[in-house]
Amino acid sequence: GAIGFNFLDFVYGQLPVAGVLVALYQLRNVAVERRFPRHHVVRSFLMIGLLGPAIYMVYPVVGPIFAYGTGTEHWAAVSVWADAWPTRQWAVAELWPTTPPPLSVPHPIEFDELTPRNCMPSLHTAWATAIFLHTRKGPRALRYAGTFWLVATLCATLGFGYHYGADLIAGVVFVLTVEAALRSYDRGWDRSGLQLVAYGATVFVALLASYRYLPMEMARHPWLYGPLLLLAMASVIYGYVRTTAGWEPKAAP
Incomplete structure (x- = not known):
């Protein structure tokens, strides 16, 4: 509908503004x-913006609305922006x-040079997750805003067909690995930081490899591989939360 589309489209398009507000507070x-x-x-x-496009070049994937749909014209009738x-x-x-794309063996599709290779990983998911992480120590209003922006961005990213669900999983693992590397660098690369970065990078590479070489197998057994992909993402989230919690200064008794 018009209200839902324009609301989520605004949130999706104004992600940099949310990042600026968090930066102003920090x-x-x-x-x-x-x-x-x-x-x-x-x-x-900056790190997400530097590393992400490089992975796009290695893994050029186009979202479903661009590859199999009517593109942005799908919402032209309800959009308040031209x-x-x-x-x-x-x-x-x-x-x-309208119709799910047929399941077939993956193969290259020729696109012109202007087509956005914008999928793997989802950088909107990565940036929104970064905003969420950096608002955890702020005041309550900022924490609520960070949570809202993450949830709304995920809804827009999936609902508009800009990304596949697999891209969002990879985006979360990607940003947690980047965040872990930045924080480990500040700490002098201690053992726990190195282990976290290595684990996140391993899971991220494993996701890319499985998407490329096992898509038909995963499509035939969605109730097996779907939870496994979510479990892999959850393991990185758990490792990040547990490791970074140990880095926080302890209050004196």
Whole structure:
């Protein structure tokens, strides 16, 4: 509907604004203290933006609305913003979201040079997760805002067909690995940090390999591989939470 689309489209498009608001809160005392905080969202955003497109080049995947659907024209009738970038001509067939794309052995599809290879991993998911992580120590309103922006961004990313669900799983693992590496760098690369980064990188590479070489096997057994993928993501989340909790300074009795 018009309300749901435009609301989520606004959230999806204004992700940088949310990042700026979090950065303003984290860097509010820089002028007084004459130093940057040890770990802040600007650095995380920059690293995600530097590493993510490189993976796009290694793993060029196009979202379902671009590959199998009518593109952004699907919502043209209800959008309050004019669409300046028609994408319908990129699709190989008009299937999604009316008809699920057929399951077949993956193969390259020829696209023009303007087609966004924007899927693996989902950087919107990575950036929204980074915002969520960096708002955990803020005031209650900021924590609620970070949670809202993450949930709304995930809904928009999936609902609009910009990404597949597998991309979101990879995006979460990707950003947690980046965050772990940045925080480990600040700490001098101790053993726990190295183990966390190595584990996150291993799971991320395993996800990419499984998406590339086992998609038909996973499609034939979704109730087996679906929970396994979610479990792999959950294991990285658990490792990150447990490891970083041990890095927090303990209050004196």
